[in-house]
Amino acid sequence: MSQEHAVASRTGRRELNTTLGVRRVTHGADVMCLSGILDTEGADLLGHELTAHLRTAGPHRRVILDLTGLRLVSAAGIHVLDSHTRHLSDTPILVIVSTPHVREIFTLSPAPGLRVCPTLDAALAELPPAAPRHPVDMADGPGDRADDVIGPRAKARISAVIGMAQGIVFERYGLTGLRAACDLLRETSRLHNVPLRILASAVVTAPRPAAGSPEWFPGRLRTPPPSPELLDIPEQGAYDLRKLLRTLVLQVVTAADADGAEVHLVDHALGNSLVLEAHSGLDAAYRDRVAQVSDPPAVCARARLLGRPVSVTDVTTDPCLVAAGEGRGVPAVGGRALYAVPALAEDGTCVGAITVHHARPGSWLTHGRLTALRTLADDLARWNSWYRRTVVLDALEHLHTQG
Template sequence: MAGEERVAPVTGRRELNTSLMVQQVTDRVEVLCLSGVLDTEGAAALGRELAGRLGSTPPERRLILDLTGLRLLSAAGIQVLDTHTRHLSHRPVFVVVAAPHAREIFSIAPAPGLRVCATLDAALASLPDVALPTAVEATDTSEVLSEEVLGLRAKARTGAVIGMAQGILLERYGLVDSQAAFDLLRQASQHHNVPLRVLASAVVTAPAPTAPSAEWFPGRLPAPPPSSNLLAMGDQQALDRGQLLRALVYEVVTVADADAAEIHLVDPAMHNSLVLEAHSGLDAAYRDRVAQVNDPRTVPGRARLRGEPVQVADVLTDPALVASDEGRMLPATGSRSLCSVPALSEDGECVGTITVHNTRPGTWLTQVQVSALRTLAEDLAAWHSWYRRTVVLDALEYVHAHGQTARAS
């Protein structure tokens, strides 16, 4: 199988609203994933992409458009989709649209060259001209395609933030091109072991350096990592974000006697969403759905809003959860009851959530277990604050120092 290709242009603008990524997942099927906001500029980029791919696609090749990553679909975007697919009414392009309000847009003014599907699996199953010889083989291939596109969609979600950071660095330091900006981000990410998305988010949200200061954050004093009650957190583990979060999620599963768990942290650059950072026991489709959580009807969303633990004894009978896309997916994953605990900073702001799942309905957590989860959430909030003020700012200083060097040369 061929790899993915990012097709959206990266510019020097401070904000890149639309991300387009395409992957040839078999020799006969391509999936084009869109994320962000399909505004006028994004619609123009999509139009160029569709013109190139649909204009030169052999009859045996098929293109699927995955729009589940879009937060907003503008009228310009709808017009571009119709314009470039109208001639394909005899052989329509399948478009994956999950949100009910977005599907309603296509039902009000149906485009003859598009056929709307709620899931990628449904779109794949609707391609009779690429059907495989046996049902078993078709099922296996559908699962492989789904996994690959879910991974592609995850990259598309972070691509917009990385693109915004590239645009800021390109303009701020007068770099030669967007690749130089990306290289600067990558070098700082590797040097300080800070994930690229986390560093890009910090570039986007941090106040601009005060020129002509040699430092981005002058007068900053180093601080030791916070003490932890339940995690054996040494200095090296505190520095390694991925290792610490993996250790935490396994501790959560053990403490709560849970069948699955998920840890979210708030990312201001991703629309202040709860972003999935670590998990255990969750299937790929559900992880994709909760990769960014904004819906206050979800259990993590409620815990964040209330600032206190929220337990749902049965996901099938909770009206708010049943009304959310995330909640409707839970029964298929085997989860029947949930509990989410907010991670609160010293000033009471929710910086993340810890959520545990049980395959049986009912409130299974004891007060001792809830208290233990609260302690873990406090540890998470304290570490997260230290990590942002220490490790991430160190990485930003690296970006600033090397960006000024590049500008001087």
């Protein structure tokens, strides 16, 4: 893992408590993402890694602490953060905090070596102008897209999930170290053509295999890929995430007579957020905005929340988008009208969303085009359910066998 590493606590009582992933997002800053519970053991881990990282980073690199993945912060954690950063009052560590009770802790007892920021973008804005802000590639394993659409913040969060999966594999199978866990995950990713971030998410969210069982999912029945109503892809293509999504987004643009399109899928390891998986006709700035979406006003999130399609005939006059700044960002990529349709599983759960863009404001989708989009969303939902319970579980079984 060039330019990134992950550390997991190891105890005799539980498999994983605190996970710390480190990612270089610019030439002048590293993001340390913490997930889980920062208790006494986690605080010791953080103190050790923070000291080591500050020692090796040098005076020209800033450290950003992303605490948005923490569910609980203990007094020991706050003490370690304070004691290890007091000497940095001139160049404080930037801390991203979103949980209200955690933010309140830092507000009531401000530490001189820490400066709280609401988002990663706000933290990066604190860097000196001389520091370039070009994110490194998220080369998270064989099977991933060459035109990766993940933005800097999403990259850091995904890096933390991969680090968490490495910690789980390392602990569960008693491997020699995190490098061995990384190698096992990457080899499994390559053999089954499952992107590493998808595999890591499955490792983190899947139920623990029974102790001593040679199979992770005993008695599981494998089924053939579903027959799509409109999505045109051969059976073997259904096993290839990249190929299917590339085919889907092209069909979406054609069926909707759209100037751009985006496809999101839900990732449970990233707080059930929508992650951008494929796109057409969208520039890097806009992709950065929608790389990971949790809540409205993003149109895909609104469609997911409501469980039905959402239409915006002019983004520059939509109150929610204008208030959030999205009304300025979308037209910059050539889109004035948006239409998002959720991909709903059989039980009504939203597993993703398809969004199309049109350069001119107003309604442009005919009844036939609307029907085609909804059919493609249904095809996506059926395929996603099959892929997760077949291809991804095959990869997990291989991982378990080798581990």
